[in-house]
Amino acid sequence: MNLPFVRLVLLVARRDYLRTVRRRGFLAGTLLLPASMVVLFTISSFVGFQSPGGVEGPLLVVNESAVPLQPDPAITPNVVMVSREDANAGLADESVSEYFLVPESWPEQPNIHLVVPPTTGSGSLDALTRQQGARAQVEGLLRVSLLRAAGLPDDSLTQALAPINLTSVTPAGEPVSEASVAAGFIVPYVFTLIFVLSIFITSGYLLQSVTEEKENRVVEILLSSIPALPLMAGKVLGLGAAGLTQVAIWTATAIVAIPLVNQQFSVDISVSPVTLALAMLFFCLGYLSYGAIFAAVGSLAPGAREAQQYSSFFGFFAVIPLVATPLFLNDPASPIVAALALLPLTAPAAALELLAIPGSSPLLIGASLVSQLVFMAIAIIAAGRIFRATLLLYGAQPGVRRIVGALTGRA
Amino acid sequence: MPRIDYADSVSLTGQQAIEGGVAAPVPPVVVDGIWKRFGATDIVTDLAFDVRPGEILGFLGPNGAGKTTTMRMILDIIRPDRGSISVFGKPPGVEHQGRTGYLPEERGLYRDVPAVDTLAYFGALRGLPLGEARSRARGLLTEVGLGDSIGKKAGELSRGMHQKAQLVATIINDPDLLIVDEPFQGLDPVNATMLKSLLVAQRDRGVAVVMSTHDMEDAQVLCDRILLIDKGRRLLYGTVADIRRAFSDGAVEVVGKNLPIDATALQSVTHAKTYDGSVRYLLRDGASARDLFRELGESQADVERFAVEAPNLAEIFIRTVAGDQRAKAVA
Numbered sequence: 001m002n003l004p005f006v007r008l009v010l011l012v013a014r015r016d017y018l019r020t021v022r023r024r025g026f027l028a029g030t031l032l033l034p035a036s037m038v039v040l041f042t043i044s045s046f047v048g049f050q051s052p053g054g055v056e057g058p059l060l061v062v063n064e065s066a067v068p069l070q071p072d073p074a075i076t077p078n079v080v081m082v083s084r085e086d087a088n089a090g091l092a093d094e095s096v097s098e099y100f101l102v103p104e105s106w107p108e109q110p111n112i113h114l115v116v117p118p119t120t121g122s123g124s125l126d127a128l129t130r131q132q133g134a135r136a137q138v139e140g141l142l143r144v145s146l147l148r149a150a151g152l153p154d155d156s157l158t159q160a161l162a163p164i165n166l167t168s169v170t171p172a173g174e175p176v177s178e179a180s181v182a183a184g185f186i187v188p189y190v191f192t193l194i195f196v197l198s199i200f201i202t203s204g205y206l207l208q209s210v211t212e213e214k215e216n217r218v219v220e221i222l223l224s225s226i227p228a229l230p231l232m233a234g235k236v237l238g239l240g241a242a243g244l245t246q247v248a249i250w251t252a253t254a255i256v257a258i259p260l261v262n263q264q265f266s267v268d269i270s271v272s273p274v275t276l277a278l279a280m281l282f283f284c285l286g287y288l289s290y291g292a293i294f295a296a297v298g299s300l301a302p303g304a305r306e307a308q309q310y311s312s313f314f315g316f317f318a319v320i321p322l323v324a325t326p327l328f329l330n331d332p333a334s335p336i337v338a339a340l341a342l343l344p345l346t347a348p349a350a351a352l353e354l355l356a357i358p359g360s361s362p363l364l365i366g367a368s369l370v371s372q373l374v375f376m377a378i379a380i381i382a383a384g385r386i387f388r389a390t391l392l393l394y395g396a397q398p399g400v401r402r403i404v405g406a407l408t409g410r411a
Numbered sequence: 412m413p414r415i416d417y418a419d420s421v422s423l424t425g426q427q428a429i430e431g432g433v434a435a436p437v438p439p440v441v442v443d444g445i446w447k448r449f450g451a452t453d454i455v456t457d458l459a460f461d462v463r464p465g466e467i468l469g470f471l472g473p474n475g476a477g478k479t480t481t482m483r484m485i486l487d488i489i490r491p492d493r494g495s496i497s498v499f500g501k502p503p504g505v506e507h508q509g510r511t512g513y514l515p516e517e518r519g520l521y522r523d524v525p526a527v528d529t530l531a532y533f534g535a536l537r538g539l540p541l542g543e544a545r546s547r548a549r550g551l552l553t554e555v556g557l558g559d560s561i562g563k564k565a566g567e568l569s570r571g572m573h574q575k576a577q578l579v580a581t582i583i584n585d586p587d588l589l590i591v592d593e594p595f596q597g598l599d600p601v602n603a604t605m606l607k608s609l610l611v612a613q614r615d616r617g618v619a620v621v622m623s624t625h626d627m628e629d630a631q632v633l634c635d636r637i638l639l640i641d642k643g644r645r646l647l648y649g650t651v652a653d654i655r656r657a658f659s660d661g662a663v664e665v666v667g668k669n670l671p672i673d674a675t676a677l678q679s680v681t682h683a684k685t686y687d688g689s690v691r692y693l694l695r696d697g698a699s700a701r702d703l704f705r706e707l708g709e710s711q712a713d714v715e716r717f718a719v720e721a722p723n724l725a726e727i728f729i730r731t732v733a734g735d736q737r738a739k740a741v742a
Contacts, residue, residue, distance in 0.1 A: 005505075008536065015532055019524070217519035218529075221580060224486045224513035224590075225536040227505050389489070 012234025020242040034253040060099035075140040191356040202243025203290040210298030228388035285372040286348025292383035317345035341368040344375035437500040439619040445494030455643040467620040469634030477643035509538035512586035522566035537584040551579040627725035655721035661694035666716035
C-alpha cells in the first residue's frame with residue numbers, strides 16, 4: 001500500500017499543478033501578456049497606418065505683418081501664403097481646417113495665431129502631431145524671412161536653418177536606429193523583469209498553497225498521510241511546473257512577437273536559443289531557491305497576511321539588480337555587478353540581466369550558476385526542516401530557538 | 412514509572428516476541444517512555460502505553476495535557492526528544508502511513524474543491540490507486556448519508572456534513588490503526604450515533620482505535636481501555652471496568668430478600684444500610700466484592716441484584732486531575 005517517495009512527490013505535484021493552472025487568476029495572468037501584445041500591435045499598426053508622419057497638404061499662412069514672408073521649398077515645403085479673406089472662406093466651407101495668422105505686431109511681439117473653426121475641440125493625437133510639424137515650418141518661414149530681410153544670402157540661409165540629420169552608427173560605421181539604441185537598454189530590463197516576475201509569481205503560488213492548507217487545516221491530514229519532505233518536494237515541483245507553463249507561454253509569445261516588434265519599430269532585437277535555455281535554467285534555480293524560502297515562510301507565518309509581509313522582504317533583494325540596470329549596461333565588469341551576481345538572493349535577477357546584455361562575462365555567469373546551485377540545495381534542506389517543524393503551529397509564531405532547532409534537525 | 416503490559420513480550424525492532432513457543436501479536440502501537448519538550452515546557456513526560464488490535468483506547472486528559480502532541484508523535488508528524496515509538500513493529504515512518512487513518516481535532520477540506528476529489532486525493536496519498544480512491548470515496552460518502560452531496564464543494568457543506576466527510580477521509584484506505592481526535596464534536600445526536608456505529612464497526616473488524624475525547628459518556632460507552640494524562644504524565648491506564656472499580660469506594664448495592672442488615676454478621680463489610688428495598692454495604696479494607704457475594708450466598712439471602720457502586724468516568728476524570736490518590740492504583 002505504501003508509495004515510494006517519487007510516486008508521492010508526483011501525486012502531490014500533479015494535484016497542485018492541476019489545481020493551480022485551472023484557477024482563473026492563473027489563466028488571466030498567463031494570458032495577459034499575449035493579450036497585451038495583441039492589443040499593442042493592433043493599436044500601433046492602426047496608429048502607424050493613420051499617422052501622417054509629419055505635415056501633409058498645404059499649410060496656409062496669412063501675413064499681416066510688415067515683414068514680407070517668402071516660403072523656402074527646402075525649409076518650408078508645405079507653406080502657402082494666402083489672404084485672410086481666402087483663409088476664412090476656406091474655414092467656412094471646411095476646405096481648410098486651420099490657418100496661421102502672423103499679426104501686425106510681429107516681430108516686435110513673438111505671438112503667432114493658429115486660427116481654427118469655433119467648434120474645434122482640444123484636438124486629436126493626429127491633429128497635435130500635425131500642429132507640431134506645422135509649427136516647425138512656420139517658425140522656419142518667419143526666421144528665413146527675418147534673416148532674408150537682414151540681407152543674408154539664400155545659400156547661407158538654407159545652411160543655417162536646415163535641420164540636422166542625426167544618425168547613430170557603430171564604431172565600424174554601421175547604422176543603428178534610435179529605436180535599436182533604446183532597445184539595447186529596454187530588452188535586458190524587460191527580459192529580466194519578466195523572468196524575475198515569473199519567479200515571484202510562481203513562488204507566490206507556493207506561498208499561497210502552504211498558507212491556504214495551513215489555514216484550512218488540511219495540512220495536518222496531509223502530514224499524517226505523507227512525510228513532510230515529499231509533500232514539500234511535490235508542491236515545489238507541481239507549482240514550479242505551473243510557473244514553467246506560464247513562462248513557456250510568455251516565451252512563445254515573445255518568439256512570435258520579436259520579429260513583429262523589429263518590423264514595427266525598425267529595431268533589431270534578437271534572443272538566442274542558448275540565452276533562452278540559460279534563462280529557463282536560471283528561472284528554475286531562482287524559483288527553487290525562492291520557492292524553498294517562501295515555503296518556509298508560509299509554514300512559519302501565523303497567517304496569509306504575515307506570510308505576504310515576510311516574503312516581500314525577500315522580494316526586495318530580488319529587484320536590486322533591476323534597479324541597477326544602468327550599472328549592468330555601462331560597466332558589467334564592476335565589482336558591484338559581480339557581487340550582485342554571486343550573492344544568492346540577488347543572483348537570479350543579476351544572472352538573467354547579464355545573460356541579456358551582450359558581452360557579459362561567461363565566467364561571472366558560470367560562477368553565479370554555481371552560487372545559485374549551492375544556495376538552492378541549502379535552501380531546500382533548511383526549508384524542508386522548517387516546514388516539517390513549524391507547519392502545525394496554527395496562528396502561533398515559532399521562536400528563534402525552535403527555528404534553530406528545526407534547522408539543526410532537533411525539532 | 413510503571414511500564415506497559417506488553418513491554419516484555421514485544422520487540423521494538425518489529426520482530427514478534429515468542430511466549431511459550433507461540434508468536435505473540437505485535438500491538439499496532441507501542442509507546443515506550445517518550446518525552447517531548449517545546450521551549451521550556453515539558454509537553455509529554457515519560458509516557459508509555461500500547462494500543463491493541465480490535466480495541467478502542469480512550470485517550471483522555473484536560474486541554475493542553477499533551478494528547479495531540481502524543482498523537483502527532485505516533486503519526487511521525489513530530490518526533491519525541493527521548494523514548495521510542497513502535498507502529499506495527501517499526502519506528503513510525505512512511506511505511507505505516509498507508510495503514511493509518513487520522514482525524515485531527517483541527518480539521519478541514521479544500522473549500523473550493525468537491526469533497527469527493529479531496530477524499531480521493533487523501534486516499535491516493537495513503538496508497539490507493541486514484542480511481543479506486545474516488546470510487547471508495549463515493550461509496551463511503553453515500554454510506555454516511557452524503558450521497559446527494561458528492562459533487563458539492565466542501566465550502567457548500569454544513570458543519571455536520573463536513574465532519575462526516577472528514578471521517579470518510581480517515582477510513583478511506585481501510586486502515587489498521589485509527590487515531591481520531593474529538594470525532595463527535597459538534598454533531599447532532601443522529602449523526603453522532605451514526606459515526607459511533609462506524610467507529611465501533613472499525614473496532615469490530617480488528618482495527619486499533621485511539622480516540623481522544625472530552626465526552627466522558629462516550630469514553631465510558633465506547634472505549635475498552637482508558638489512558639488519562641495530564642501535563643504530559645500518565646495518570647490512569649487500564650480497562651474502564653478496572654478504573655471504575657478502583658474508584659468505587661468499596662460500596663456494593665444489593666437487592667434481594669433476607670439480606671443481612673447487621674454488619675457484624677458479615678466479615679467482609681464494616682457498614683450496612685437499607686435504601687428503598689436495597690442494602691448498601693461498605694467493604695472492609697482488604698475485602699473484595701467477591702468475598703461479600705460469597706458470604707451472602709452462604710447466608711439465607713436471596714440475591715436478585717448485586718452491583719459494585721462505581722463513579723462514572725466524568726467523576727473519575729475530575730478526581731484524578733485534582734490529585735485523587737486512588738489513581739495511583741491504575742496509573
